[in-house]
Amino acid sequence: MSPAPNVDPERELRGLSKRLKALRDGRDWTLDEVAERTQLSKPYLSRLEAGERQPSIAALLSIAQTYGVTVASLFQEGEQAPQVVVRGTQALLKPGNGLQHAGLSARAGEFNLRPIRVLVPIGREGEELYQHDGEEWLYVLRGRLRLILGREQHVLEEGDAAHFDARTPHRLVAEGEGDAELLLVATTSPRPLLSSYL
Incomplete structure (x- = not known):
């Protein structure tokens, strides 16, 4: 199935990579910490943040759950809604x-x-x-x-x-x-x- 005419996959991937990096920086987490929380590999996450890899649906679900955001928000332009609540499952020692x-x-x-x-x-x-x-x-x-x-x-x-x-x-x-x-x-x-x- 071909993408919709107004969707630029490369631009979407670049936007996703920037938002993933911003989410991680906003929490002061290392790639190792995100890897532990999402159960995804550090190299895979690094390539996602660099815009060098297309994520799977399973990876997007895990990332969104870890950051407490929706999958859709990972692709939305503009400011992300601030995360107000930190769940106990996110506050790992x-x-x-x-x-x-x-x-x-x-x-x-x-x-x-x-x-x-x-x-x-x-x-x-x-x-x-x-x-x-x-x-x-x-x-x-x-x-x-x-x-x-x-x-x-x-x-x-x-x-x-x-x-x-x-x-x-x-x-x-x-x-x-x-x-x-x-x-x-x-x-x-x-x-x-x-x-x-x-």
């Missing part, structure tokens, strides 16, 4: 500096707040202190947490919260017999936060 963390906003690059779920494992190795521009607020969901903040140390129980200047050297340590889980909100750009703290 990943490792970083001895912690497990998951971003809780698909729009973190657009706003000043960076909400993150953090799992601090018992027996986390190392003693490095981290610091970056901005401020942090954290809330302990589960377990017991020792917050090292400059020369001070604070032990936080479930339900406790802390708010501090992130330029102060700091470290999170799980206390007691199990891991500590917390919500952390930082006011800083995503890349400095992830590179310096996570």
Whole structure:
């Protein structure tokens, strides 16, 4: 079956590749992360973003579900509707500096707040202190947490919260017999936060 006269397949493919790249950049995900979430290979996704490969219907369905958009929106010109909700299935924990963390906003690059779920494992190795521009607020969901903040140390129980200047050297340590889980909100750009703290 030949395409409709007003449809240019090459132009559609170029538009799709740009939208896929924009969706991934908007969530600050790597190709490896998208591959894990979609169960598609990294080389295949890379070729889609480069406009060098035509996607299958199954691949488009998986990609759309991962980003929380419709398949049709992947081909629509103009601005994509912003993703407001992040489902639990999208917020996968990943490792970083001895912690497990998951971003809780698909729009973190657009706003000043960076909400993150953090799992601090018992027996986390190392003693490095981290610091970056901005401020942090954290809330302990589960377990017991020792917050090292400059020369001070604070032990936080479930339900406790802390708010501090992130330029102060700091470290999170799980206390007691199990891991500590917390919500952390930082006011800083995503890349400095992830590179310096996570």
